[in-house]
Amino acid sequence: MTETAPELDRLRGSAPPRNHDARTIAALTANPGCARRGLMDAAGVDKDAVARALGFPAPFGQSQFAITRGNAFEAQVKADGCAELLTLLRDRMGLAVSEVAYDDLEVVAGNEGRELRHTRTRRLLAQALGSGEGTLFDHPLLRLEIGGQLAYLEPDVIAFQIEGRLHVIEIKSFAVVDGQAEPEQVAAAARQSAVYVLALRRLVAELGHDPERVSHEVFLVCPENFSNRPTATPLDVRPQLAVLERQLARLTRIDRILDALPGDLTFEPGEHLADSVRTVEARYAPECMAGCEMAYFCRDEARACGATGALGRAVRDDLGGVDTIGTALGLADGSLSPSDDLAETAEQLRAAARLRAEALGTGHRDAVTAR
Amino acid sequence: MSALSSLARLEAVRAGVAQPLATVRHVHVSDAPLVLIPLKLAGEAAAPLAVMVGSAPDDPSLLVVPQPRNRDLRFAFAAELAKLVLNHIETSRGEVEELPPGKEGDDRIRYGNAPQLLVPNRGGVSFLRLVGRSTRFRSTEGPYAVDPAVPVLGRWLTWFADRHDHPGSSLLRAMTEVLRLHWATGQSSVEDGNLAALMGWIDPPDGLDGPAAAARAEDPVTCPPAGPATDPTFDNEVLAPAIAAYDRSGGDPRAGDRLRALIAGQLTPTWDLMWRAVDLLRAMPEGASVPRRWERDRDAFTYYHQTFGEAYPQARRDPPVRAARRLHDLERAQDAYEAQRAFDDPLVMAEHRLAGQAFGGPVTECDPARLDETGKRPKLRPLLRVRTADPVRLDIGTTVCNAARPALKGRIVEIGDGGVLLELTGGMGRKLTPEPGAVPQVGERVCFTSLTEGSFGAAKFPDREDTPWTHGGPPEEYVPTDEDAEEDWS
Numbered sequence: 001m002t003e004t005a006p007e008l009d010r011l012r013g014s015a016p017p018r019n020h021d022a023r024t025i026a027a028l029t030a031n032p033g034c035a036r037r038g039l040m041d042a043a044g045v046d047k048d049a050v051a052r053a054l055g056f057p058a059p060f061g062q063s064q065f066a067i068t069r070g071n072a073f074e075a076q077v078k079a080d081g082c083a084e085l086l087t088l089l090r091d092r093m094g095l096a097v098s099e100v101a102y103d104d105l106e107v108v109a110g111n112e113g114r115e116l117r118h119t120r121t122r123r124l125l126a127q128a129l130g131s132g133e134g135t136l137f138d139h140p141l142l143r144l145e146i147g148g149q150l151a152y153l154e155p156d157v158i159a160f161q162i163e164g165r166l167h168v169i170e171i172k173s174f175a176v177v178d179g180q181a182e183p184e185q186v187a188a189a190a191r192q193s194a195v196y197v198l199a200l201r202r203l204v205a206e207l208g209h210d211p212e213r214v215s216h217e218v219f220l221v222c223p224e225n226f227s228n229r230p231t232a233t234p235l236d237v238r239p240q241l242a243v244l245e246r247q248l249a250r251l252t253r254i255d256r257i258l259d260a261l262p263g264d265l266t267f268e269p270g271e272h273l274a275d276s277v278r279t280v281e282a283r284y285a286p287e288c289m290a291g292c293e294m295a296y297f298c299r300d301e302a303r304a305c306g307a308t309g310a311l312g313r314a315v316r317d318d319l320g321g322v323d324t325i326g327t328a329l330g331l332a333d334g335s336l337s338p339s340d341d342l343a344e345t346a347e348q349l350r351a352a353a354r355l356r357a358e359a360l361g362t363g364h365r366d367a368v369t370a371r
Numbered sequence: 372m373s374a375l376s377s378l379a380r381l382e383a384v385r386a387g388v389a390q391p392l393a394t395v396r397h398v399h400v401s402d403a404p405l406v407l408i409p410l411k412l413a414g415e416a417a418a419p420l421a422v423m424v425g426s427a428p429d430d431p432s433l434l435v436v437p438q439p440r441n442r443d444l445r446f447a448f449a450a451e452l453a454k455l456v457l458n459h460i461e462t463s464r465g466e467v468e469e470l471p472p473g474k475e476g477d478d479r480i481r482y483g484n485a486p487q488l489l490v491p492n493r494g495g496v497s498f499l500r501l502v503g504r505s506t507r508f509r510s511t512e513g514p515y516a517v518d519p520a521v522p523v524l525g526r527w528l529t530w531f532a533d534r535h536d537h538p539g540s541s542l543l544r545a546m547t548e549v550l551r552l553h554w555a556t557g558q559s560s561v562e563d564g565n566l567a568a569l570m571g572w573i574d575p576p577d578g579l580d581g582p583a584a585a586a587r588a589e590d591p592v593t594c595p596p597a598g599p600a601t602d603p604t605f606d607n608e609v610l611a612p613a614i615a616a617y618d619r620s621g622g623d624p625r626a627g628d629r630l631r632a633l634i635a636g637q638l639t640p641t642w643d644l645m646w647r648a649v650d651l652l653r654a655m656p657e658g659a660s661v662p663r664r665w666e667r668d669r670d671a672f673t674y675y676h677q678t679f680g681e682a683y684p685q686a687r688r689d690p691p692v693r694a695a696r697r698l699h700d701l702e703r704a705q706d707a708y709e710a711q712r713a714f715d716d717p718l719v720m721a722e723h724r725l726a727g728q729a730f731g732g733p734v735t736e737c738d739p740a741r742l743d744e745t746g747k748r749p750k751l752r753p754l755l756r757v758r759t760a761d762p763v764r765l766d767i768g769t770t771v772c773n774a775a776r777p778a779l780k781g782r783i784v785e786i787g788d789g790g791v792l793l794e795l796t797g798g799m800g801r802k803l804t805p806e807p808g809a810v811p812q813v814g815e816r817v818c819f820t821s822l823t824e825g826s827f828g829a830a831k832f833p834d835r836e837d838t839p840w841t842h843g844g845p846p847e848e849y850v851p852t853d854e855d856a857e858e859d860w861s
Contacts, residue, residue: 059591061602061603061604061607062603063413063414063601063603063606063607064606064607064611065412065413065414065415065606065610065611066413066414066603067414068414069413069414069415070414173414174416175415175416175417177416177501177504178504178687178688179688182497223416225416225505226416226417226505286559286560286561286562287561289561290561303582306384308381310559311377311380311381311384311557311558311559312559312560312561314377314560315377315380315381315559318373318374318376318377319374319377319381325381325384325385328378328381329381329382329385332378332381348374348725349374349378351374351725351760351761351762352373352374352375352378352725353378354760355375355721355724355725355761356375356378356379356718356721358717358721358731359394359716359717359718359720359721360391360394360718
């Protein structure tokens with residue numbers, strides 16, 4: 001499983017590895033078939049730096065107002081050993097929270113590697129699972145096997161143990177107004193939480209415990225209405241877990257992708273960077289723009305070769321899987337004759353072209369009579 | 372999406388400019404709509420930063436909250452916005468039409484016009500909804516008193532946001548949605564959410580084609596976002612220092628003016644785009660059923676305006692009966708709206724033809740005088756054969772109507788290589804010979820469809836006192852509380 005590591009290090013060049021974070025994890029389930037992103041993430045490549053070097057910087061800047069607000073809210077919830085959070089869990093969720101220990105796993109002793117932090121997470125969780133005592137772990141460092149490669153996850157969440165079960169608590173600064181929040185933001189939070197639940201379950205299993213001791217119910221802590229008061233909402237992430245597990249199982253194995261690539265490939269910035277990136281196949285969809293730093297580069301590439309996917313998955317599906325715009329237009333105007341498997345699609349496209357032309361009054365109005 | 376609109380996108384890519392998805396305009400555009408471009412402070416649920424608002428292209432008003440975290444400044448902003456919006460509402464009523472009395476002999480009226488609000492995108496609608504929610508419960512007296520106009524604004528904004536959910540309503544519209552209803556671009560729906568990029572494809576500036584204009588629109592420096600979210604780089608490099616300078620100056624008007632100028636720079640490009648889009652829409656011929664739908668909007672407006680004084684602010688959540696009724700109304704409106712658009716517009720009907728729910732072509736055979744004499748009395752049942760190349764997916768016996776004149780109804784008798792054989796059943800007059808011109812003649816091009824306007828009627832719902840136990844029983848009467856009024860808006 002780790003024998004590919006040196007090759008992955010080479011891909012990254014001299015840059016230090018990047019940990020997975022919320023965004024890469026969300027992208028993981030959104031587009032599992034993308035070899036380019038899969039490989040770059042597995043190697044811990046700084047995609048943001050690569051995209052900038054390629055001249056397609058990712059527009060993922062965050063406003064300092066949002067950062068300040070997010071940090072202030074999180075700090076408020078976690079202040080005094082998560083006093084406010086515990087009150088919330090007791091009062092709102094009706095949980096019998098008694099004595100609680102709080103451990104922040106973010107910094108062990110100043111500056112140390114992720115292996116060390118992960119080891120500390122393991123050790124503390126092992127203790128907690130053994131004793132069954134109520135405990136809050138802030139910033140655990142988790143690992144998850146992604147495409148045959150171990151990836152480190154640095155979730156900005158708390159693992160909380162009560163009555164022998166671990167729950168993931170995710171603090172988000174989007175508002176819940178009258179019990180409702182923006183669906184996209186809740187969906188994104190649920191997807192991310194599911195990744196953490198899965199990673200925690202794997203860890204718990206490795207420690208010799210029942211993975212079901214990690215609950216599929218996560219707690220989402222958000223500001224209530226227009227105030228700074230936190231509110232907690234339980235979120236069942238079983239559907240997201242199911243999707244995630246299926247996608248992870250289907251993920252193209254990184255070692256198989258590596259096998260097909262030239263042995264000296266590297267994403268080190270330089271004159272050959274664009275060619276190197278193009279060597280690894282991407283599967284661009286407009287949804288990538290929401291989560292992947294490479295999206296603008298891939299979009300440019302997809303547009304240049306006239307890929308129908310650049311117009312969206314729905315368009316691609318409507319076109320019955322025809323990959324290029326030129327082919328689809330050729331089938332629609334009859335200048336290309338379809339292969340057998342595209343016969344039905346071609347018929348549909350020709351009908352669409354005829355109906356459009358008829359409604360717009362642009363030519364072949366008498367196509368019907370002529371037949 | 373369908374193969375038809377997808378094909379339009381491909382054609383847009385090839386042409387380098389947006390392609391039509393409609394031949395007529397399906398929304399009402401007022402003579403003087405109120406264009407509203409809100410901006411909010413990043414990271415907050417509904418903290419307004421600014422709004423550019425006005426009902427004439429050369430007369431925008433700019434309202435700015437110089438320190439969006441200051442509660443008093445926010446409410447001052449809400450009061451100013453309220454005056455502008457409420458003034459628009461009051462001046463848009465027009466003449467009062469007297470209608471025939473209702474079933475119970477009650478007087479009925481309808482305002483001759485109604486206010487129309489236009490925002491750049493869906494985010495703008497959501498933001499107005501949230502501003503409505505955060506202001507409608509405010510108290511105008513007591514320790515947290517606000518200007519009396521503030522809760523009134525909140526109730527109206529909530530009402531507008533509700534009407535936005537109503538299919539076919541033109542009272543509050545998001546410009547990107549309206550444009551996407553009429554044009555297909557050569558980019559994906561994600562990119563269409565950017566008003567500047569969308570307009571770039573539809574109406575590229577001189578010397579640019581669609582893709583170039585859209586690419587230019589993605590640079591937040593040349594084309595600032597249409598809100599309500601601001602560009603993060605603008606926030607960090609321009610807005611934050613300017614707000615800090617305003618704070619340091621202790622509310623110095625000059626610092627406030629500098630801030631206003633910066634924000635005006637962010638909003639003006641979108642303001643211009645909004646009015647260009649309005650002009651584009653005005654240039655299209657109006658769909659035949661648009662005035663009818665606007666009349667429903669005017670009815671809704673008249674009712675809300677007339678009952679405003681005696682009603683409470685809208686509850687945080689609808690009680691069960693009202694929620695069920697609302698959902699039912701929305702479904703019926705959706706159904707009617709889809710049918711009306713298809714009848715108004717052959718390009719929309721083409722979608723239904725491609726889906727097999729409609730078919731068109733020349734009449735090849737016609738027996739206009741045929742009578743069905745199997746019953747007690749003879750009935751006029753002309754036969755019509757329509758040759759079509761459309762992929763018809765209707766069953767024998769399905770009732771269809773003529774797209775050009777929906778009153779003309781028929782029944783499908785046979786579908787074969789020669790086309791579709793129809794037996795006409797209605798819409799030809801009362802006699803045993805059809806009214807002149809009622810039955811299409813051989814050679815005439817016709818289109819028949821199974822679509823109908825109002826395929827299901829209004830359902831009956833229990834009164835709120837009779838809410839069934841399955842839905843929690845009768846809800847408590849909603850009375851606003853002090854708690855509502857005191858809610859933080861921080």
